[in-house]
Amino acid sequence: MYNPRMSGTYTRIVYHAVFSTKRRTPWITPELRDRLHPYMGGVIRNEGGSLIIAGGMPDHVHLLVKWRADAPFAGLMRTVKSRSSRWVHETFPERSDFAWQDGYSAFTVSRSQESVVQRYIERQEEHHRVRTFQEEIVEFLRSHGVEYDERYILG
Secondary structure, X not given: OEOOOXXXXXXXXXXXXXXXXXXXXOOOOHHHHHHHHHHHHXXXXXXXXXXXXXXXXXXXXXXXXXXXOOOOHHHHHHHXXXXXXXXXXXXXXHHOOOOEOOOOEEEEOOHHXXXXXHHHHHOHHHHOOOOOHHHHHHHHHHHOOOOOOHHHHHO
């Protein structure tokens, strides 16, 4: 991705981000999902990135995001989560209890693996017939060599 703010700097930084609703409450109905994912894409675009694909289940979201080199990904996640939460409250007043969990998981994705991750995100319902969100996230953390505290995953 060309970045005009950093002349002569060319990058392709892709993240696979995963985060759940607070207490893994299944708030994300098909009606909400079909509007929430494009909304999140708009937030990412407004911040200078691009959403490749969004997916997930009623209790969590997967985002495959191209991001810029001159801004921390943590700031993007904070912005996406806070703006989307506010949008849910304003657009669906009956979901006033909607909230995202604290934190997120994110993994860099090489160009050669982007299509693999994209297919994984597209097939969330299939994956979750045989494994829970907790099992899924532990598998990601282990395969990427990320240390974690089970209290925050299994609790």
